[in-house]
Amino acid sequence: MTESSAVQFDRVSVRYGQVTALRDFSLDVATGETVALLGPSGSGKSTALKALAGFVRPTSGRVLLAGQDVTGVPPHKRGLGVVVQQYALFPHLTVADNIGFGLRARRMRRTESARRVEEMLELVGMERYGRRYPRELSGGQQQRVAIARALAIRPPVLLLDEPLSALDAQLRADMLDELRQLRDELPDIAILYVTHDQTEALTLAHRIAVMREAELLDLDTAQGLYRQPPSEFTAAFLGGANLLPATVRDANGTVEVGAVTLTAMAPGPLVPGAHVRLAVRPHTIGVRRDGPGLAAVLTGLQWRGANYRLTCLIAGLDEPGGISVHADVPSIDGLPRVGSPVRVRLPEHGAAVVARAGAGSTAGDAGESFPQNLAGVA
Amino acid sequence: MLIWSRSARWPIWALFAAAFLVIVAAPLAVLVAAALATEWNDVLPGGFTVAHLGAALTGENQGSLLVSLQTAAVAGLAAVAVGTWAALALAAAPRWLRKGADGLLHLPVAIPSVVVGLGLLVAYSRPPLLLNGTRWIVLIAHLVLVLSFSYATVASALTRIDDSYAQVAASLGARPALVLLRIRLPMLLPAMSAAAALAVALSMGEVGATIMVYPPDWRTLPVTVFTLTDRGRTFDAAAATLILLGATLVTLLILGRVSRGRATTGVSP
Numbered sequence: 001m002t003e004s005s006a007v008q009f010d011r012v013s014v015r016y017g018q019v020t021a022l023r024d025f026s027l028d029v030a031t032g033e034t035v036a037l038l039g040p041s042g043s044g045k046s047t048a049l050k051a052l053a054g055f056v057r058p059t060s061g062r063v064l065l066a067g068q069d070v071t072g073v074p075p076h077k078r079g080l081g082v083v084v085q086q087y088a089l090f091p092h093l094t095v096a097d098n099i100g101f102g103l104r105a106r107r108m109r110r111t112e113s114a115r116r117v118e119e120m121l122e123l124v125g126m127e128r129y130g131r132r133y134p135r136e137l138s139g140g141q142q143q144r145v146a147i148a149r150a151l152a153i154r155p156p157v158l159l160l161d162e163p164l165s166a167l168d169a170q171l172r173a174d175m176l177d178e179l180r181q182l183r184d185e186l187p188d189i190a191i192l193y194v195t196h197d198q199t200e201a202l203t204l205a206h207r208i209a210v211m212r213e214a215e216l217l218d219l220d221t222a223q224g225l226y227r228q229p230p231s232e233f234t235a236a237f238l239g240g241a242n243l244l245p246a247t248v249r250d251a252n253g254t255v256e257v258g259a260v261t262l263t264a265m266a267p268g269p270l271v272p273g274a275h276v277r278l279a280v281r282p283h284t285i286g287v288r289r290d291g292p293g294l295a296a297v298l299t300g301l302q303w304r305g306a307n308y309r310l311t312c313l314i315a316g317l318d319e320p321g322g323i324s325v326h327a328d329v330p331s332i333d334g335l336p337r338v339g340s341p342v343r344v345r346l347p348e349h350g351a352a353v354v355a356r357a358g359a360g361s362t363a364g365d366a367g368e369s370f371p372q373n374l375a376g377v378a
Numbered sequence: 379m380l381i382w383s384r385s386a387r388w389p390i391w392a393l394f395a396a397a398f399l400v401i402v403a404a405p406l407a408v409l410v411a412a413a414l415a416t417e418w419n420d421v422l423p424g425g426f427t428v429a430h431l432g433a434a435l436t437g438e439n440q441g442s443l444l445v446s447l448q449t450a451a452v453a454g455l456a457a458v459a460v461g462t463w464a465a466l467a468l469a470a471a472p473r474w475l476r477k478g479a480d481g482l483l484h485l486p487v488a489i490p491s492v493v494v495g496l497g498l499l500v501a502y503s504r505p506p507l508l509l510n511g512t513r514w515i516v517l518i519a520h521l522v523l524v525l526s527f528s529y530a531t532v533a534s535a536l537t538r539i540d541d542s543y544a545q546v547a548a549s550l551g552a553r554p555a556l557v558l559l560r561i562r563l564p565m566l567l568p569a570m571s572a573a574a575a576l577a578v579a580l581s582m583g584e585v586g587a588t589i590m591v592y593p594p595d596w597r598t599l600p601v602t603v604f605t606l607t608d609r610g611r612t613f614d615a616a617a618a619t620l621i622l623l624g625a626t627l628v629t630l631l632i633l634g635r636v637s638r639g640r641a642t643t644g645v646s647p
Contacts (some may be wrong), residue, residue: 055541
C-alpha cells in the first residue's frame with residue numbers, strides 16, 4: 001500500500017453460501033486515480049465494489065479507506081459516493097432533493113445544503129432541472145443527477161457501477177466524454193469504475209483491473225494491457241485479439257507463425273524454440289486474394305459501417321481443424337467471395353507474445369502444448 | 379382486445395353484458411328497489427319510500443354502521459402496519475424464516491372465516507386471555523382475516539423495489555431509520571394505500587367470523603343485515619346493505635385518491 005492509497009482491498013473474499021463471488025482480491029487505488037474493474041458478467045467486479053461500499057460483508061480479508069480498516073463499518077459511515085447501474089434516483093423526491101439527500105442526512109444546514117445542490121447542478125449542467133422529478137428526465141439526465149448526488153457529499157472515493165449500461169449507444173459515447181471531463185475536474189477523488197465494456201475502461205481508466213471468475217486476473221495501465229496483454233483472456237477481452245500459436249526464434253522477439261517470421265513485443269527475454277501464443281489485433285491483419293502470408297479460407301464477412309470484419313480459417317499451425325482469425329479491413333475491393341482461398345498477412349511489428357495461457361480465450365484454444373504461466377518467457 | 383374482427387366482437391360484448399346483467403347488475407338493482415319499496419308482492423315493487431333508508435341511518439342500525447367503520451379503520455390500519463412491518467422484516471430475514479413466516483401469514487386466506495371465528499372463541503374464552511364478549515375479539519378476528527391480503531400486497535410491491543435505493547441512501551450517509559422513513563416507506567406508500575383499501579373492503583363485508591364472536595355492544599352492519607334478513611325484515615336489510623355499500627365505496631374512494639396521488643412517485647402494488 002502506498003501512502004496516498006485512497007482505497008485498498010487486502011485479500012478480500014466474498015462467498016454467498018457455496019458460491020464464491022470474489023476470491024482473494026487485492027487492489028490499491030491512489031487518490032486522483034481512476035481504476036476500471038473490467039470483466040464479463042459474474043467475474044466479481046460488482047461484488048468488489050459492493051464490498052468497498054459496505055453493501056456486502058467480506059467473508060475474509062480487509063477493506064481500507066485512506067489507510068483505515070472499514071471492513072466492519074456500515075455503509076452510512078463510509079462516506080463514499082456511489083452511482084449504480086439504474087441510478088436509483090429516489091422517485092418521490094425532486095432532482096434537488098435527490099442531490100441534497102446526503103447533505104440532509106449529514107445534518108448540513110438548509111442554506112448551505114441548497115448552495116451545494118446548486119453547485120452540483122451546475123457541475124453536471126442541470127441547473128434548470130432542480131424542481132423536476134426523476135421520471136421527467138431522460139436517461140442521460142438521470143445519470144448526471146445520480147453523479148451529482150454522489151459527488152454532493154464530497155466523497156474521497158467515487159464508485160461507479162456500470163453507469164452507462166442503461167443508455168443507448170450514441171448517448172453512451174457522449175456521456176463517456178462527459179465522464180472523462182468530470183474525472184479531470186476532480187483530481188482529489190479516487191474513482192473505481194465497474195464495467196464490462198472495454199471502450200469505457202480504455203477511455204476512462206488510468207489502470208485497468210481485468211476480472212475473471214471471481215478473481216483479479218491482470219492489472220496494469222490501459223495502454224500496457226492493450227499493447228502487451230499478460231494473459232490470453234485479457235488479450236481477447238480487451239480489444240478482441242486473435243491468439244495464434246508461434247515458435248520463438250530468438251530472445252529478442254522474433255517468432256514464427258507457420259512459415260511467416262515476424263517481430264513481436266514480449267514481456268521479457270524469450271526462450272528460443274519455445275511454443276508461445278501471439279496476440280494479434282484484428283485491425284493489424286491484412287487479407288489479400290494472393291501474395292505473401294498464411295494460406296487461409298475466407299469463411300465470414302460482416303459489414304460494420306466503418307470497416308469490414310473478415311473471418312479467415314488458417315489451416316495447419318499445429319491446430320486440428322485450423323485456426324479462425326478475425327481481421328478488420330477498410331475495404332473488400334479485390335477480395336474473393338466467402339469460401340474462397342485468401343492470404344492472411346500478419347503485421348511485421350505490433351503483435352505481442354502473451355505470457356500466460358488461459359482457457360476459453362478466443363479463436364483458437366491454448367492447447368496442451370502451451371504450458372501455464374510464463375510460457376516461453378525466461 | 380384479443381379479437382380483431384369487428385363483427386366477432388359484438389357477440390362477445392353481448393355475452394359479457396348479459397352475464398354482467400344477471401350476475402352483478404340484477405341483484406344490485408333488486409337490492410336498490412327493495413330498499414326503496416313499501417311492498418313487493420308482484421313482479422315489480424308496489425310503492426316508493428325512503429323510510430327503510432332512514433331507519434338504516436338511525437338507532438341500532440346507525441350504531442352498527444359506526445361499529446363497522448371503526449372496526450374496518452382499526453383492523454385496516456393495524457393490518458397495513460403489521461403487514462408492512464412483516465414484509466420489510468422478512469425481506470431481510472434468512473430464507474428458511476422468510477418461507478415459513480410467509481406461509482403462516484397467508485394461512486388465513488386458506489382457512490374459512492368461520493373456523494377463524496371458532497378458533498378465536500375457543501382461544502380467548504379463558505383467563506388470562508379472556509377477550510370473549512369484548513369488542514377486541516372482533517377487532518382481532520378482522521385483523522387476522524385481512525392481514526394476509528395487506529401483507530401480500532406490500533410484500534409483492536417490495537420485491538419490485540430494487541435494493542439499490544436503500545443502498546445508495548445508506549452510502550449517502552443515511553442511517554437505517556432514515557432510509558426507512560425517507561426512502562423505503564414513501565416508495566411503498568402506494569402499495570400501503572392499496573393494502574388499506576383492500577383491508578377496509580374485506581373488513582366492511584366480513585360476517586362469517588364476526589357472527590361467531592361479536593358481543594351485543596359491538597355488532598357490525600353485516601351482522602345486522604344478517605339478523606334483519608333472518609327475521610324476515612327484507613326491506614330493512616336491503617336498506618342497511620345499501621348503506622354498507624355506500625359507506626364502503628366512499629372509504630375506498632378516499633383511499634384510492636391517496637393511492638393515486640402517490641402512485642406516480644412510488645411503486646404501485
